[in-house]
Amino acid sequence: xxxxxxxxxxxxxxxxxxxxxxxxxxxxxxxxxxxxxxxxxxxxxxxxxxxxxxxxxxxxxxxxxxxxxxxxxxxxxxxxxxxxxxxxxxxxxxxxxxxxxxxxxxxxxxxxxxxxxxxxxxxxxxxxxxxxxxxxxxxxxxxxxxxxxxxxxxxxxxxxxxxxxxxxxxxxxxxxxxxxxxxxxxxxxxxxxxxxxxxxxxxxxxxxxxxxxxxxxxxxxxxxxxxxxxxxxxxxxxxxxxxxxxxxxxxxxxxxxxxxxxxxxxxxxxxxxxxxxxxxxxxxxxxxxxxxxxxxxxxxxxxxxxxxxxxxxxxxxxxxxxxxxxxxxxxxxxxxxxxxxxxxxxx
Amino acid sequence: xxxxxxxxxxxxxxxxxxxxxxxxxxxxxxxxxxxxxxxxxxxxxxxxxxxxxxxxxxxxxxxxxxxxxxxxxxxxxxxxxxxxxxxxxxxxxxxxxxxxxxxxxxxxxxxxxxxxxxxxxxxxxxxxxxxxxxxxxxxxxxxxxxxxxxxxxxxxxxxxxxxxxxxxxxxxxxxxxxxxxxxxxxxxxxxxxxxxxxxxxxxxxxxxxxxxxxxxxxxxxxxxxxxxxxxxxxxxxxxxxxxxxxxxxxxxxxxxxxxxxxxxxxxxxxxxxxxxxxxxxxxxxxxxxxxxxxxxxxxxxxxxxxxxxxxxxxxxxxxxxxxxxxxxxxxxxxxxxx
Ligand SMILES: Nc1ncnc2c1ncn2[C@@H]1O[C@H](COP(=O)(O)OP(=O)(O)OP(=O)(O)O)[C@@H](O)[C@H]1O
Ligand SMILES: Nc1ncnc2c1ncn2[C@@H]1O[C@H](COP(=O)(O)OP(=O)(O)OP(=O)(O)O)[C@@H](O)[C@H]1O
Ligand code: SF4
Ligand SMILES: [Mg+2]
Ligand SMILES: [Mg+2]
Numbered sequence: 001x002x003x004x005x006x007x008x009x010x011x012x013x014x015x016x017x018x019x020x021x022x023x024x025x026x027x028x029x030x031x032x033x034x035x036x037x038x039x040x041x042x043x044x045x046x047x048x049x050x051x052x053x054x055x056x057x058x059x060x061x062x063x064x065x066x067x068x069x070x071x072x073x074x075x076x077x078x079x080x081x082x083x084x085x086x087x088x089x090x091x092x093x094x095x096x097x098x099x100x101x102x103x104x105x106x107x108x109x110x111x112x113x114x115x116x117x118x119x120x121x122x123x124x125x126x127x128x129x130x131x132x133x134x135x136x137x138x139x140x141x142x143x144x145x146x147x148x149x150x151x152x153x154x155x156x157x158x159x160x161x162x163x164x165x166x167x168x169x170x171x172x173x174x175x176x177x178x179x180x181x182x183x184x185x186x187x188x189x190x191x192x193x194x195x196x197x198x199x200x201x202x203x204x205x206x207x208x209x210x211x212x213x214x215x216x217x218x219x220x221x222x223x224x225x226x227x228x229x230x231x232x233x234x235x236x237x238x239x240x241x242x243x244x245x246x247x248x249x250x251x252x253x254x255x256x257x258x259x260x261x262x263x264x265x266x267x268x269x270x271x272x273x274x275x276x277x278x279x280x281x282x283x284x285x286x287x288x289x290x291x292x293x294x295x296x297x298x299x300x301x302x303x304x305x306x307x308x309x310x311x312x313x314x315x316x317x318x319x320x321x322x323x324x325x326x327x328x329x330x331x332x333x334x335x336x337x338x339x340x341x342x343x344x345x346x347x
Numbered sequence: 348x349x350x351x352x353x354x355x356x357x358x359x360x361x362x363x364x365x366x367x368x369x370x371x372x373x374x375x376x377x378x379x380x381x382x383x384x385x386x387x388x389x390x391x392x393x394x395x396x397x398x399x400x401x402x403x404x405x406x407x408x409x410x411x412x413x414x415x416x417x418x419x420x421x422x423x424x425x426x427x428x429x430x431x432x433x434x435x436x437x438x439x440x441x442x443x444x445x446x447x448x449x450x451x452x453x454x455x456x457x458x459x460x461x462x463x464x465x466x467x468x469x470x471x472x473x474x475x476x477x478x479x480x481x482x483x484x485x486x487x488x489x490x491x492x493x494x495x496x497x498x499x500x501x502x503x504x505x506x507x508x509x510x511x512x513x514x515x516x517x518x519x520x521x522x523x524x525x526x527x528x529x530x531x532x533x534x535x536x537x538x539x540x541x542x543x544x545x546x547x548x549x550x551x552x553x554x555x556x557x558x559x560x561x562x563x564x565x566x567x568x569x570x571x572x573x574x575x576x577x578x579x580x581x582x583x584x585x586x587x588x589x590x591x592x593x594x595x596x597x598x599x600x601x602x603x604x605x606x607x608x609x610x611x612x613x614x615x616x617x618x619x620x621x622x623x624x625x626x627x628x629x630x631x632x633x634x635x636x637x638x639x640x641x642x643x644x645x646x647x648x649x650x651x652x653x654x655x656x657x658x659x660x661x662x663x664x665x666x667x668x669x670x671x672x673x674x675x676x677x678x679x680x681x682x683x684x685x
Contacts, residue, residue, distance in 0.1 A: 052541045053512075158629075172630050202403040202568070204627045204646075207612035211626060229542060232614030255618045273546035274616050277574030277598055277684040286553070287546035287575065293511040294541065 010239060011043035013083065014190045014223045015064075015108070020078035022056075022063050031297045033247035034060045036078075041191055041223035048234040048255070049227045050270075051244035052294045057227045060244070061193045064225075065110050066092060066100045082107055083190065106136040109184035113196035115176035119168040125152075126164030129183050136187045151182040156212055174205035181212065188220055195227045210237055231274050235259060243267045246295050246305035249325060253332040263343060264334040266290070266306045304337060312342055356391035356427075357530060357562045358415060363388050363424035365407075365414045369635075383634045384410040386586040387424070389661065392530075397556065397563045399577030399594070401570055401609070403631050406583040408566045412532040415564070416448050417441055428530070446476045446526035453535035455515035459507040466503030469493070469522050476526055492521040495558075496551060513544035517551065524555065534566045549576060570613050574598060574684065579667070582606050585642040586634055588661055592668040598682040602670040605643045610682040620683060641672065649674055 018038050024031040033056035041047050049057045059068065068074045080092040082103070092103060104110075112118050120128055129151060130144035139147070145164070152160035155178040168176055177197060184192055194213070198206040214237065217224055226237060234241055234255065241258045243251040243266070251264040262268040269290040292309040295301055301308050303319040310318065314337075323337040336342070367382040385407040392398045400408050413419045415426050417433045426433040431444060452458040459468055469492055470485045480488075490500035496517040507515055516536060523531060533552065537545040553576060556563060567573045573580055580597050582590040582605065590603040601607050611625040627646045632638060638645050644654040651674070659671045 052543065174630050202631070203570075203612040203614075204403065204608060205630055206614075207624050208626055210614075211624070230614060231542065231616040235616045235618040235620075236614045238618075259616065259618050270543055271616065273543050275546065275549065275569070275571040275575045277571055277594070277682070287550050289546040289550060290543040291547075293513060293544070 010045045011221070013040045013042050015041040015083070015225075016079075016081040016089070017060075017064060018079040018081070020060060020063055020080070021076070022059050022068060023075045023077075024069075025073055026298075029298050032300075033297055034063075034244070035247040037244070037247075037249055039242055039249070039252065041225060043190070043223055044217060044221045045239045046217065046224040046226055046237050048238035048241045049225060049244065050229060050231065050234055050241060053229070054294055054297060055244040056247040057244055058195055061110065061195055061225060061227060064092070065104060065108065065193065066095075066097075067110075102136070105132055105184070105189075106187045107189055108191045108193070109187075109189040110193040110195065111177070111180045111184045111197050113199050115168070115173075115180045118180060119176060121168055124165050124167055125171070125179050129179070129186055132183055132186045147186070148182075151186060152179070154185070154216070155179070155182045156208070157182075174201055174208065177201060177205075177209055178212070181209075181216075185216060185220070185222075189222055191223045191225065193225045193227070196229075197226075198233065199228065199230070206233070213237070231271065243270075246300055247297070248305065248322075248335065249333070250306065250336070251332075251334045252325075253334075254330075257330065257332055263328055263332065263339055264306075264336045265310045265312050265342065267334075269309075269311075304335070312336075312338055314338065354393040354395055357394045357396075357429055358564075359391040359425075359427045360411075360415055361389045361425045361427075363411070363414060363426060364422045365410050365419055366422045380635050383586050383637055385414060386637070388581075388583075388586075388588045389424075390581055390588060390591060392562055392564060394529075394562055395560055396579070397565050397577045399573035399580040400564060400566045400583060401568060401573050401580060402583030403568065405585075405631055405634065407586045407634070408568075408583055409534050411583070412450065412534050412564055412566055416450055416532055418450070446472065447528050448530045449523040449526070449528040449532070451516075451519055451523045451531060451533040451536045453538055455512050455519055455539060458519055459515055461507055463506075464503065465493075465505055465507065465510075465518055468507070468518060469503075469525055472522065472526050488525060489521075492525055495524070495555065496521045497547075511544070512540050513547055516540060516548050520548075520551065520555070524559070527559075528561070530562045530564075532564045532566070535568070536565075537572060538567065538569065545572070552576065570609060570682070571684065574682075582609070585631060585637050587642055587658075587671065589643060589672070590670045591661065592665075592670075596665065596668050599685045600665075600668075600681060601679050602664050602668065602677075603643075603672050604647050604649050604674075604677065604679065606670075607679040608646075608648075611680065613683065615683045622683070625680075643672075649677055 020034055020037045022034055037060055051057055062068045063076045064080050068076055081089040082092055083089050126148050129148035133144040133147050149160055152163055157163050157178050198209050238255045241255050242249055245266050251267045262271050272288040275287055290309050295305055304323050307313040307318040317337050323335045325333050325335045327333055364387050365385040367384055369380040402408050414421050421434050466489045469489045473480050473485050489503050493500045493502055498517055537548045565576050574594055577594050579593050581588045584605050590606045608625050608627050629646055640655040640657055641659050644650040653673060659673045661669045661671045663669045
């Protein structure tokens, strides 16, 4: 019974990503990250995406938003099925650029780690939010401004009427992130992708933003994909967690079981290496670590990409074929050639 | 006074301030902005001790670190290092002390010169401070240090870009240790690293500290990391130390409302604990116009009118545990780690 006391209003699937692959052509050779990623996001659900730097979290979300570089530099394969209001689904990867512009910021929105990269420094905050509303909704400038005001109020900005006429650089980091959230929510998206939205913020401000996102989700029922490398944040906000390693999903489960009983050795190692303050012990705790380094995307290890760092690794078993993503029961998915033996030995 | 570690202070800071004077132009004379980055902080670090320094962005942690190493000139106050008063010393007078006090940087990507081999990076301080050292001796010392930080001595010939973040941080640590310092300031040494690599570097620092008997100021905004490595912790807010206590008593029995709020805001990696948070209003104010009295009062859930009147001094409330808050009647929540 670990886990949330959240009033679960998780509903039907709003986004289904199937077998997403992205290939970058680089002078040094092709980089393929992600490599066949599939997941779903349901109404009112928060899916957290975790993994080491370079594992493909941002590229996955950029591909969903159709924001990766254009071919021939970069190729995207797979399906990104978004439910529309009529109850049907559309594959975002097959839309024209013009059609996609209508979807982006309307049905599906994204907020980034560094708000200044997506706010225009020469326009006021109010003008930028109003512009987004005006583009997607057939409303006049006055109504758009009123809606912008309501949004700033909604995201907890003090003196919102005054802030409408502020420029982004007049705002603190936390306020900019709130403005970004206001913009992303301008058209009530069904899905919000938040890529490390609190990483650059202080913990006390991070706590404010996380509380805000949760509250907004309860109001609007949007599905959220929340990318972070902070496992504390994951425990705080996620319903379901997806762990990526070297471009592949290696484990996916509901947040309670994932933390209570991680089954893939990388996830288990990651959870063990989180610093914990040991107040009982006399001596200093030695943190558990995962040895070695993240693999080079140009030279991915064969078989299980984690095998060079894995303490359970067996030659011949782990370094030949890529282990399949298996269901260990209860929708707990994992990718490890030896998970049954490891689970048995642990119990 | 009862202390965690017996031992005399290696470093003592008393009333140290560092103000930055901005906009000192011909046209703006008279209304110059003053950034009170650090405003009257006092603490000591005992031999062999790790003192942690936590606080939010802009609270003045790095400035404290740089000022006690005399990479900054303090605006006021005294810094005594092993019997030497550092405030007021000239560059030249500081020079013989430099090798004994070193800084480890946050960013392993920008702090290593990309055009130098790892060997050169590590042995540069030797060529500056002990130019008489032979090449062979330098090479041997580099190999010894690479070994100490868990890297192959063969790496001496390679360049920084060939290494991962964690490996580069190890190189930075080797460079800081090459002159056998007694005192290290580690400024966010693991913040830029992945969780699994962070733990490796934290362990390395602890191991080295044990082995070499180092004294350290460990700066981080991550409470759990600081809690793991520090004997005592100082909490900073807007240029001041608001609480200073042995690690255990800080986590179990915080006495300053800001410390309580930090503990409450910290996300704990356990989904079974989803609790009510103390959500502070707003963000840390500007150090150009700090609030009068207690600098935390504009965000403090327990502020009284009197909090605006005087700057509360850092006062001992239990053995070795000091706080700067006028309220003694509060029953504050411990850390979730407790
Ligand atoms: N435009 C690009 N051209 C070439 N390679 C790219 C490009 N964008 C990303 N990559 C590569 O794709 C891989 C995945 O990158 P991605 O940004 O998704 O990682 P991430 O999981 O978001 O990491 P982080 O935690 O550091 O944000 C990396 O190896 C990166 O070098
Ligand atoms: N050289 C400088 N000139 C002017 N202001 C400065 C200078 N160095 C620091 N400051 C200001 O002093 C204050 C404290 O900065 P400092 O870098 O010490 O904070 P910090 O606690 O280390 O923050 P962070 O967690 O972001 O590293 C900030 O407001 C900063 O802008
Ligand atoms: S497949 Fe092998 S190497 Fe990969 S996680 Fe499982 S045991 Fe470890
Ligand atoms: Mg990313
Ligand atoms: Mg700093």
